[in-house]
Amino acid sequence: MSALKSADDFPKDGEALNKSKTGKLKSLFLIGGGACLLLFAILAVTGGGEDGEVSRRSVMAYSWLFAVMFFLTLAVGGIFWTLVHNATNSGWGILVRRLMENLGSLTPWILLLGLPLVFCGDFKNALWEWIPEQVALEDGADKYADAHLDSEKASKLKGLQSAEAALKKLEGETATGLAKAGENKGEANFLQERLDKAKADLDKLEKGQLNDKELKEELRVHYMQHGDGKGGHGNPLLYHKHGYLNPGFWLFRYFAYVIGLGGVIYVLRKWSITQDSSGDPKYTRWLRRASCGFIAVFAICWTFLVVDWLMVLDYAWFSTMWGVYLFAGAAVSSMALLVALVTYLRSIGHFKDTITMEHYHLMGKLMHSFVIFWAYIAFSQYFLIWYANITEETKFYLLRNTDFFNSYTVILLVIGHFFIPFGALLLRSVKKTPKLMVAIAVWLLLMQISDIYWIIIPERGVSLTHGVELTISGAIWYDLLAFLAVGGIFGYLLLRSLGKASLYPSQDPRLEESLNVVN
């Protein structure tokens, strides 16, 4: 066996990115991405469209969400791996940890690329129907309340006169009902509550608390729940959800995600880079302790981010597994990107004596286990919804199991995202062969693109054409353009962040463990 490597044999300031070799690629990313971004912006700005027809801008909204979301999963996966590496006190991956940190540090930037989704009215109205529908609902409610205020007041006053008699009658009914109900607590509860409510109403009426504001609110709620019975439809579901789904809170949450996720990775990366110069072991302790707590911040931010951006593409749909599902995909695909990145950096001369096949093997194992985890979560979610067969839940899969999307789902997600990489990564020899690992990594990235596409795009047809068309022809070119735009910027930012510090934490106390790892 060869002798162990000592950290003293490697330069103390680590390894700087060879900018002469990456410079071209970086400019290509910037120029290509920038050009695509510009073209996309022009097409979006000019794509207003007339009333009643599907505008180009609304089609492009979905493209943008798709592109931003895909690259966001990669970046957020970087945060996840950094957190896990620190929190579990790991030694094997010190050499790749800086890459994880750099990948994670793109998160706030990608979230900022999502700004048009949050601020451009046409974009958000096209994507998230609950926003325009809620505005319309509120408007209708205001109008209804204004129109009916006087008549409501009159009828309430009239009601006061008969209310006392009615209450007496109700009391009698309740007493006989309670006697009959006997052991049946549910029935008894119901009767008692009905009586209590009538008493409270009467109380209110008698005390003359009939102020306009309260009455108006009552009328508004009535409209939102039941409509006006003439043509203005209420929307009880949206009314029920408005505590969470309202534009103000929604916007607040967006900024909370930027600060939460961005803050977590900023702190971790900063400490890690500071350690490069001092080698102070206190940072290792800090990183571990902070990461444990940050996992909670990460989990909360990510869960609600994917609820806010993806789950509410159809606001009637819901699944408690949603956050975990998107997290699983993010973990697999960002590990795949790390494998590809390591191989690229090795091909231009980096990590020569440091990263070995052992590291590939370990990363392969992690990729493998998360491929399985993703399949487990995806299957469980699908299976439980299929088995219970409740309309509100099955609609998500019905849409994605119809026509074209059916074979798409089976071939790309079931076979492509699970069976192929699962089988390939079982073999140790594959995990120790960089070329094969990169092939699998690229494949997994393609599958993650398919997954995000599958989540977002099927909603486009039915939302924009109100269920007439499943797909919109020609829209795929906008998807591609958006992908290139965000991808170019992503690539540029990633190479830029790589150049800012050593490629690995050069003075981490456990560098030797990573240099000599065997498994």
Add this chain to the structure above:
Amino acid sequence: MAKGTTDSNQTVHPSEAPGVKRESLILNNRSMSWITDRICGIVENRQPFIWWVLFVPAVLLAACLGYTLVYLVSTGVGVWGNNQPVAWGWAIVNFVFWIGIGHAGTLISAILFLTRQKWRTSVNRAAEAMTLFAVVCAGIYPGFHVGRFWMVWFLAPVPNSNEIWQNFKSPLLWDVFAVSTYFTVSVIFWYIGLIPDLATLRDRATSKVRKFLYGLFALGWRGGNRAWKHYEMGYLLLAALSTPLVLSVHSVVSFDFATSIVPGWHTTIFPPYFVAGAVFGGFAMVLTLMIPVRSLYGLQDMFTLKHIDNMAKIILLTGTIVGYAYIMELFMAYFSGSKYEGDAFYLRIVNGPYTWAYFCMFFCNVIAPQIFWFDKARRTLWLVFIVVMFVNAGMWFERFVIITTTLARDFLPGQWGYYSPTWVEWLMFAGTFGLFMSLFLLFIRFLPVIAISEVKGVLPESDAHYPDWQKLKKGRAGADA
């Protein structure tokens, strides 16, 4: 490399700094022979008095289980408190409770093996044994709930038995397959791990009977190089095969509930949430057993505070995951806008007959383990013991909350009811603890409680690079001086 500047001892290399240095898993420089002597000694010497103090009542309790089972079978399932609408009472609660406990063993032995967590070696044997005993206790409930126990073979898909074909669409049937597969593979895995240690006991045996019996089960193990090579590969493959089982068993148990359309049961997060809960409860039970065992038999040098610290961390993590699932359930009950889901949770936590049980569960499972954020707490034995007791209770309450409180409030108020267990159920549940403890105490009495051959593998001298590491450290010491 720079020295650890913030540490009081300036000559310490950063990798040896406090909080960074890897802790040894075997303390006090114990030798290989000490390990063998200490572990085999438990089996070879007379048991301490306290063993009998625990064993006799445990057997008596187990006898109570036997009595209640006879009473149940001879009288009928009506002796349980199950009613309409609460058709699933303690039988299912206790089944899921025990199955959950049976999770830690295979997680420790298989998943921690694949992830190269060397600290598992001190815990895995006892945890696996505990798993098997827990699954035995769990199996009693579905087995006997059929009433006519001799008909239980109907669960197996024997073609054309009495013109009955099993309902393959039912998750309850999948449960039969999942649990029996899990039990079978766990037994094999446990037994394969035991073989080298049984050979050790055989070689040390002083009586003929012992020599014969340990020899019989050691399958002629000689410890040759080739045997070890095959053995290690076989063990690795078994670990890989067992890993999906850790996930599958409790996922299938969760399907029993989640495939239905009962509000409060049907939710997509159930499978991973149940698995996390099972790992949580299983680790708590391992600690409940091992904290006393290590002091009783002087195993502190092999089952160290570091081991307890790690397990407490896993309890904190899984407890918090369970908390995440509770919160997601509540959020989606609101967010879905489903009236039934909303009411189910309203009745569960605000105004229902079992609200107290929900808060017991929440406190025990989510709040109590949060104390493990503190290093000190994870290494204070009495505190760890109290918290794991909370967790044991909390995981039982979780199943009770999910099953009973949901059923007690059906869709129509006319179908509302209340469930309380009868004395038979109380005694049966206590009896399963008796059985569990009896089996575990017999295990300590007759088999090595720590995997001797594996634990030797984590000694520093077992590392192929041991001399190189020494050299590396020596060179450094010279440079520092």
